Amino acid sequence: MLLCLLLMLLLVCSTQANQFLGTVMSYYPGNTNADGSVTVDLRYKLNFQNCTNLSWECLSGNCGTESLVARTIYEERNGEWCQTEEISTRQLPSNAPFQMRLNGGHWIDNITNGIVNSRAVTLVELRNRSDTGKANLSPQTTIIAAVRVPSNCQRDFSLLAFDPDGDNVQCRYGNTSLSECNPCTAPSVLSLSSSCSLSFSPTSSSNEGPYAVQLVMEDFPTQTITLTQTDGTQTTLTPEDAISKIPVQFVLWVDPAVPSCTEGLYLPVFVPPTPTNRAQLYTSVNMVIEINIQAEANISTISGLLISGPSNINQIPLGPGQFRLTWTPFQTEEGGSYPICFVVKADYNLSTFNSDLRCVIVTVINDPTTTTTTPTTSTDTTAVTRTTATTNSAVRPRLVNNVIGLRAKVSSTYQLSNNQVLSYIQQVRYYLTNYGLQNLTINLVSYTQN
Numbered sequence: 001m002l003l004c005l006l007l008m009l010l011l012v013c014s015t016q017a018n019q020f021l022g023t024v025m026s027y028y029p030g031n032t033n034a035d036g037s038v039t040v041d042l043r044y045k046l047n048f049q050n051c052t053n054l055s056w057e058c059l060s061g062n063c064g065t066e067s068l069v070a071r072t073i074y075e076e077r078n079g080e081w082c083q084t085e086e087i088s089t090r091q092l093p094s095n096a097p098f099q100m101r102l103n104g105g106h107w108i109d110n111i112t113n114g115i116v117n118s119r120a121v122t123l124v125e126l127r128n129r130s131d132t133g134k135a136n137l138s139p140q141t142t143i144i145a146a147v148r149v150p151s152n153c154q155r156d157f158s159l160l161a162f163d164p165d166g167d168n169v170q171c172r173y174g175n176t177s178l179s180e181c182n183p184c185t186a187p188s189v190l191s192l193s194s195s196c197s198l199s200f201s202p203t204s205s206s207n208e209g210p211y212a213v214q215l216v217m218e219d220f221p222t223q224t225i226t227l228t229q230t231d232g233t234q235t236t237l238t239p240e241d242a243i244s245k246i247p248v249q250f251v252l253w254v255d256p257a258v259p260s261c262t263e264g265l266y267l268p269v270f271v272p273p274t275p276t277n278r279a280q281l282y283t284s285v286n287m288v289i290e291i292n293i294q295a296e297a298n299i300s301t302i303s304g305l306l307i308s309g310p311s312n313i314n315q316i317p318l319g320p321g322q323f324r325l326t327w328t329p330f331q332t333e334e335g336g337s338y339p340i341c342f343v344v345k346a347d348y349n350l351s352t353f354n355s356d357l358r359c360v361i362v363t364v365i366n367d368p369t370t371t372t373t374t375p376t377t378s379t380d381t382t383a384v385t386r387t388t389a390t391t392n393s394a395v396r397p398r399l400v401n402n403v404i405g406l407r408a409k410v411s412s413t414y415q416l417s418n419n420q421v422l423s424y425i426q427q428v429r430y431y432l433t434n435y436g437l438q439n440l441t442i443n444l445v446s447y448t449q450n
């Protein structure tokens with residue numbers, strides 16, 4: 001009895017220290033061993049006002065043992081919140097499904113939809129899929145800890161909902177009876193579509209304040225599939241059955257009304273070459289990917305870029321409203337797809353405004369020499385019109401019978417490998433697509449190095 005009391009008091013103390021602002025988790029299957037045991041990497045972000053730890057516990061199934069944890073390897077500190085990313089590798093006796101739960105933390109004070117306790121659940125499904133011949137990968141997404149909208153403005157938040165297996169990804173609010181949140185009261189000011197877009201409509205000032213948004217993202221097969229466990233048992237899933245589920249939790253701040261909702265005045269607006277929302281970018285191991293972001297606001301002053309991305313992502317301020325994100329994937333990240341989300345913030349008269357939310361997915365291609373075009377001499381050469389482009393200036397190609405000739409001069413302080421050149425071409429392709437050239441294929445016609 002005394003022991004119970006002591007434990008309860010400790011719990012109360014520790015929960016009050018937490019100032020939770022949400023979490024998101026994705027999982028990446030690892031190796032399958034001869035004895036049927038498997039490994040999985042759980043990658044999760046935890047958001048707090050000040051950097052804090054909170055650990056996940058086993059909710060159901062055999063969650064195995066944690067063999068290696070990279071903790072607090074990335075922190076986004078901007079005065080408002082701290083987002084850390086942790087990667088936990090679990091060693092499992094078989095590929096049977098299990099659930100992990102985050103429990104016992106405490107959201108920030110005075111959440112308008114009344115949420116106090118933090119809770120989240122991930123369902124990890126690693127059984128062999130009949131359609132892919134591999135373990136399932138969860139949907140992949142991320143979100144910054146807190147997004148802002150003035151109470152008098154319309155805004156849509158299209159969350160990144162990428163699935164490496166090509167599954168149909170859907171979002172719903174958490175369900176209290178499935179222990180997905182505690183409780184799962186949805187924010188009255190948002191309407192959620194199953195395609196993971198949240199729509200905010202102008203509301204009265206009495207609805208201003210922070211809201212806890214507690215979503216569950218699930219992947220559904222596009223056709224009926226079977227899942228095979230290490231011991232040979234099989235389960236059939238139809239397109240109505242979720243395969244795995246991950247939590248997506250964050251804070252929506254509904255701020256005081258702004259004199260104008262026109263984007264580009266008080267509210268900063270993204271302009272080119274910022275990637276479009278949900279764009280898919282490519283890079284390869286040890287190859288730096290650069291994402292250039294530009295935003296404008298004519299009345300307020302742009303004061304920063306808030307990001308949520310993989311570990312060791314860097315942001316470089318380039319000038320007013322201009323930022324560059326750089327990220328170099330590790331060998332262990334080869335073959336995976338990693339989400340990055342960002343918003344620009346701007347200040348005016350002690351108020352802070354956010355741009356809309358942009359998210360991209362970066363796929364780390366296995367071996368660019370086999371998955372992308374290799375240098376060839378093309379019979380199209382005579383149709384090619386030569387124009388020039390450099391890495392920093394805008395690309396202005398001239399169209400001739402839908403064939404674009406592009407001569408790019410790339411300067412580098414070190415000798416570029418073929419892989420780096422091919423990865424660069426993928427990025428050029430991406431930017432051209434972004435400027436409206438659809439269904440584009442790029443062939444490297446010639447390439448000289450001096």
Ligand SMILES: *[C@@H]1O[C@H](CO)[C@@H](O)[C@H](O)[C@H]1NC(C)=O
Nearest residue numbers: 016017018019048049050051
């Ligand atoms: C966070 O840390 C700052 C400085 O370290 C401190 O002033 C502040 O009170 C802390 N906030 C919370 C909610 O613990």
Ligand SMILES: *[C@@H]1O[C@H](CO)[C@@H](O)[C@H](O)[C@H]1NC(C)=O
Nearest residue numbers: 050051052053054071072084
């Ligand atoms: C989180 O926990 C790890 C190991 O338990 C510890 O090394 C680290 O300092 C902790 N971080 C914080 C912010 O408490």
Ligand SMILES: *[C@@H]1O[C@H](CO)[C@@H](O)[C@H](O)[C@H]1NC(C)=O
Nearest residue numbers: 019107108109110111209210
């Ligand atoms: C939360 O609300 C209470 C009562 O209205 C108030 O005293 C407290 O300052 C508020 N806390 C925060 C962080 O706004």
Ligand SMILES: *[C@@H]1O[C@H](CO)[C@@H](O)[C@H](O)[C@H]1NC(C)=O
Nearest residue numbers: 032128129130132133134135
């Ligand atoms: C999954 O099933 C495919 C055949 O459907 C098989 O080739 C593959 O080895 C299996 N993978 C595992 C990890 O059991």
Ligand SMILES: *[C@@H]1O[C@H](CO)[C@@H](O)[C@H](O)[C@H]1NC(C)=O
Nearest residue numbers: 172173174175176177178179
């Ligand atoms: C929540 O889950 C329970 C148990 O699976 C189910 O009966 C109920 O319909 C669900 N509620 C909603 C709103 O989906």
Ligand SMILES: *[C@@H]1O[C@H](CO)[C@@H](O)[C@H](O)[C@H]1NC(C)=O
Nearest residue numbers: 262263264265296297298299
């Ligand atoms: C902001 O100023 C620029 C340059 O004067 C102008 O082109 C742009 O239309 C303005 N934006 C808005 C939203 O008025």
Ligand SMILES: *[C@@H]1O[C@H](CO)[C@@H](O)[C@H](O)[C@H]1NC(C)=O
Nearest residue numbers: 256258259299348349350351
């Ligand atoms: C700045 O904010 C204060 C208080 O909110 C307000 O009285 C004042 O009119 C604002 N100034 C401008 C230039 O908008």
Ligand SMILES: *[C@@H]1O[C@H](CO)[C@@H](O)[C@H](O)[C@H]1NC(C)=O
Nearest residue numbers: 402433436437438439440441
């Ligand atoms: C691009 O390809 C898709 C499918 O092949 C087609 O439906 C679409 O019309 C094409 N778009 C253009 C602009 O050619």
